[in-house]
Amino acid sequence: MKSIIFKSIFGVGILFMLIATACKPKGMQTAVQGDAAVKAYVPPGQYDEFYNIVSGGFSGQMSVYGIPSGRLFRVIPVFSVDPEKSWGFSEETKPMLNTSHGFVPWDDLHHIALSTTDGIHDGRWAFGNANNTPRIARIDMTTFRTNEILEIPNSGGNHSSPFITENTEYVVAGTRFSIPMDGKVDVPINSYKENFKGTVSFISVDKNNGTMNIAFQILLPGVNFDLARAGKGKSHGWFFFSCYNSEQANTLLEVNASQKDKDFIMAINWKKAEEYVTAGKAVKKTVRYAHNIYDENSHSATSEIKNEVLVLDPKELPGMVYFMPCPKSPHGCDTDPTGEYIVGSGKLAAVIPVFSFTKILAAIDQKNFDSEYDGIPVLKYDAVLHGEVLKPGLGPLHTEFDDNGFAYTSFFVSSEIVKWKISDLTVVDRVPTYYSIGHLCVPGGPTKKPWGKYVIAYNKITKDRYLPTGPELTQSAQLYSIDGDKMKLLLDFPTIGEPHYAEAIPAELIKPKSVKIFKLEENKHPYATLGEKQAKVERKGNDVHVYMSSIRSHFVPDNIEGIKMGDHVYFHVTNLEQDWDVPHGFAVKGANNAELLIMPGETQTLLWEPNRTGVFPMYCTDFCSALHQEMQGYIRVSPASSNVPLTFSTGAKMPQTEQ
Amino acid sequence: MNKILPKFRWLIGILSLPLLIVLFVPIWRIDLFAPQYPEGLTMKIWHNDLKGDIDIINGLNHYIGMRHISVEMFPEFEIIKYVIIIFVILGLIVAISGRLIVLFWYIVLTFFGGLFTLYDFYRWGYEYGHNLDPTAAIKVPGLSYQPPVIGHKRLLNFDAYSLPDIGAWIVIIVASLFILIYIYHLWLHHKSSKFSAS
Numbered sequence: 110m111k112s113i114i115f116k117s118i119f120g121v122g123i124l125f126m127l128i129a130t131a132c133k134p135k136g137m138q139t140a141v142q143g144d145a146a147v148k149a150y151v152p153p154g155q156y157d158e159f160y161n162i163v164s165g166g167f168s169g170q171m172s173v174y175g176i177p178s179g180r181l182f183r184v185i186p187v188f189s190v191d192p193e194k195s196w197g198f199s200e201e202t203k204p205m206l207n208t209s210h211g212f213v214p215w216d217d218l219h220h221i222a223l224s225t226t227d228g229i230h231d232g233r234w235a236f237g238n239a240n241n242t243p244r245i246a247r248i249d250m251t252t253f254r255t256n257e258i259l260e261i262p263n264s265g266g267n268h269s270s271p272f273i274t275e276n277t278e279y280v281v282a283g284t285r286f287s288i289p290m291d292g293k294v295d296v297p298i299n300s301y302k303e304n305f306k307g308t309v310s311f312i313s314v315d316k317n318n319g320t321m322n323i324a325f326q327i328l329l330p331g332v333n334f335d336l337a338r339a340g341k342g343k344s345h346g347w348f349f350f351s352c353y354n355s356e357q358a359n360t361l362l363e364v365n366a367s368q369k370d371k372d373f374i375m376a377i378n379w380k381k382a383e384e385y386v387t388a389g390k391a392v393k394k395t396v397r398y399a400h401n402i403y404d405e406n407s408h409s410a411t412s413e414i415k416n417e418v419l420v421l422d423p424k425e426l427p428g429m430v431y432f433m434p435c436p437k438s439p440h441g442c443d444t445d446p447t448g449e450y451i452v453g454s455g456k457l458a459a460v461i462p463v464f465s466f467t468k469i470l471a472a473i474d475q476k477n478f479d480s481e482y483d484g485i486p487v488l489k490y491d492a493v494l495h496g497e498v499l500k501p502g503l504g505p506l507h508t509e510f511d512d513n514g515f516a517y518t519s520f521f522v523s524s525e526i527v528k529w530k531i532s533d534l535t536v537v538d539r540v541p542t543y544y545s546i547g548h549l550c551v552p553g554g555p556t557k558k559p560w561g562k563y564v565i566a567y568n569k570i571t572k573d574r575y576l577p578t579g580p581e582l583t584q585s586a587q588l589y590s591i592d593g594d595k596m597k598l599l600l601d602f603p604t605i606g607e608p609h610y611a612e613a614i615p616a617e618l619i620k621p622k623s624v625k626i627f628k629l630e631e632n633k634h635p636y637a638t639l640g641e642k643q644a645k646v647e648r649k650g651n652d653v654h655v656y657m658s659s660i661r662s663h664f665v666p667d668n669i670e671g672i673k674m675g676d677h678v679y680f681h682v683t684n685l686e687q688d689w690d691v692p693h694g695f696a697v698k699g700a701n702n703a704e705l706l707i708m709p710g711e712t713q714t715l716l717w718e719p720n721r722t723g724v725f726p727m728y729c730t731d732f733c734s735a736l737h738q739e740m741q742g743y744i745r746v747s748p749a750s751s752n753v754p755l756t757f758s759t760g761a762k763m764p765q766t767e768q
Numbered sequence: 769m770n771k772i773l774p775k776f777r778w779l780i781g782i783l784s785l786p787l788l789i790v791l792f793v794p795i796w797r798i799d800l801f802a803p804q805y806p807e808g809l810t811m812k813i814w815h816n817d818l819k820g821d822i823d824i825i826n827g828l829n830h831y832i833g834m835r836h837i838s839v840e841m842f843p844e845f846e847i848i849k850y851v852i853i854i855f856v857i858l859g860l861i862v863a864i865s866g867r868l869i870v871l872f873w874y875i876v877l878t879f880f881g882g883l884f885t886l887y888d889f890y891r892w893g894y895e896y897g898h899n900l901d902p903t904a905a906i907k908v909p910g911l912s913y914q915p916p917v918i919g920h921k922r923l924l925n926f927d928a929y930s931l932p933d934i935g936a937w938i939v940i941i942v943a944s945l946f947i948l949i950y951i952y953h954l955w956l957h958h959k960s961s962k963f964s965a966s
Contacts, residue, residue, distance in 0.1 A: 364905060367903075
């Protein structure tokens with residue numbers, strides 16, 4: 110009897126526990142296939158197949174990885190100071206971060222564009238945008254250094270940038286924040302609708318040396334410009350920009366800019382714009398912006414403040430700008446390799462609309478307009494639509510393309526990459542990302558000739574994917590192979606800063622051109638010390654210039670006396686090495702800035718303002734030789750009133766003989 | 769045959785008391801899993817309170833215009849403790865009276881009480897999942913976010929699971945045992961009437 114009761118109690122309990130466990134979800138699978146390790150493995154001493162140039166987001170830098178290994182090679186300082194490389198600390202690089210607001214030592218680098226010729230990667234330059242204080246940078250892919258930074262006037266934040274045209278004729282800059290401009294700037298914030306305007310700038314790129322210049326700006330209604338892509342092939346001559354906040358909200362945008370069913374993709378006929386500029390239809394506006402160029406011969410940057418820009422007004426110049434309705438706050442705006450299809454990704458939309466360039470031209474031709482938005486014609490949605498990808502996922506953001514007619518779209522909310530066929534808009538595969546992917550990259554994905562093979566996800570959340578490091582966790586990339594029918598996860602690797610967009614390019618397009626040293630005979634730095642004989646120390650009032658050389662393993666001079674309190678001491682250090690991979694460093698005690706890291710043949714300058722008397726050590730920071738630890742010296746600082754003469758030496762004597 | 773056997777009267781009396789534990793443990797739980805939340809988010813419903821990741825859930829739900837979940841949404845929280853105490857007293861009354869018919873009505877009352885509670889939970893879930901802010905950032909046409917009453921449901925990127933927690937398990941197990949006791953007595957009665965008939 111009792112046993113029946115107890116068996117029953119026991120039985121009921123077991124039953125409920127079984128139900129409870131059966132209802133629980135299974136854990137996330139890592140989903141790595143058997144041969145993944147082999148596919149992502151690059152043996153020691155061997156090279157990767159692709160360079161991956163990755164934006165650093167809030168780190169303001171770019172980083173360079175190898176694909177498929179995910180190995181980090183270099184962090185390129187761009188918009189943020191970098192004490193390791195003395196970027197923004199050395200006298201030579203300070204002008205690079207100059208703006209109309211003065212020295213701005215940080216920015217938010219979101220997107221990468223690699224230069225193309227005829228729509229195909231040419232491996233010459235990488236461009237990056239500054240989202241905060243609007244700027245565009247050009248990085249030379251022979252030195253992996255930032256060679257030029259151009260500030261963008263009439264812009265509130267340069268997000269839809271630095272996308273480029275097929276032959277790198279132009280790099281564009283569309284303002285994320287519309288702002289009041291043109292003199293009338295001190296206005297109430299809630300007068301957004303009347304007073305705020307947006308612009309997109311077309312910046313010409315010199316085809317020989319890459320020098321950028323703002324060719325013209327187009328004045329636009331006050332909305333947020335988000336991302337952009339140039340047309341290519343048949344749509345070469347056009348540029349497409351996604352826009353949100355067509356509600357023109359100036360507060361609580363997460364709600365107020367999400368109300369309309371459709372915002373816009375803007376189509377710009379830039380060939381037409383060029384015609385208007387040539388015909389003198391552009392208006393000169395007075396502005397202020399900095400143009401900074403780094404010269405590889407003088408190893409120095411110059412910053413020039415410019416005051417003029419040409420502005421085109423589409424309200425008065427028809428045929429140049431059109432809007433196309435696009436569902437729910439479009440983010441990504443990507444053109445396929447043929448240039449026929451433009452994919453808009455409404456980040457709150459339930460479908461992915463794909464527009465047809467042929468239909469856009471026809472709709473413009475037939476004036477198939479839906480309405481006007483602030484004087485700009487809005488094309489009919491149905492008239493320009495190729496079709497919609499149905500039920501693709503949640504939160505579409507960006508699309509890249511392979512060389513077989515497939516598109517790869519990232520979905521932030523549902524945390525996945527979805528592969529779909531452009532021709533019939535069917536979803537063919539999907540893979541989870543860990544977690545919440547933002548941008549993605551197929552090598553050559555934005556070009557006319559995608560290299561394919563991989564897709565790389567750049568994720569916003571990593572949570573349980575890596576060993577934790579306190580509240581701030583690494584962000585990550587994930588590599589998937591796409592050469593089969595099914596996408597396969599190969600590798601996770603952590604990234605620098607917050608990666609937004611990235612591009613990958615075959616190593617062979619860059620590797621052979623990589624600079625090994627700077628030639629001493631080409632060094633035109635005004636304070637260069639081209640041999641130990643030329644080393645000297647000169648006083649000009651309170652400024653002391655030290656012409657210093659470094660070679661394995663000593664500085665000339667390495668003993669300096671006669672520095673006085675209140676002096677500004679400039680150490681101009683030239684690395685006399687002419688051998689690959691032999692940089693020298695320079696650091697001096699109490700320096701309020703950074704070290705120098707000087708490449709072979711290069712001259713760099715550190716300003717030192719000692720705040721006390723005494724003897725101060727200085728030394729080489731880059732392990733240069735077996736006697737690196739002996740590469741050091743002293744500087745004596747005396748009171749301002751002292752009579753200690755200015756002397757310098759190496760080896761107890763004045764440097765008189767060259768080695 | 770309307771008497772409960774004495775040892776079962778003791779058992780019913782003793783089994784009534786664990787219901788008091790319900791006042792000190794969570795009764796129900798809702799678990800949410802999403803790609804970004806592999807570790808899951810949990811809301812635990814107590815007799816008078818909500819615990820767990822309520823703030824995180826509210827933060828996520830505001831994108832789709834769901835109201836903030838708060839204790840104030842549940843006027844039921846004021847009375848659940850009295851209901852539980854009443855059921856304990858009723859259980860003791862069953863034991864003291866020792867009459868099978870009283871046990872029968874106790875079981876009926878428990879059954880409908882449970883059913884009503886689930887209906888009340890459904891009603892709240894319907895209201896919560898359908899009454900969306902029309903200015904919400906994400907509006908998916910035709911989609912509502914009513915959590916499941918019990919079991920699993922997919923809500924956008926979340927897998928939602930609604931399941932009993934310790935409190936509800938205690939109620940379910942106690943009620944099941946009362947039913948078993950009742951059935952056992954029916955069986956006894958059936959056997960004895962067959963025996964007397966032969």
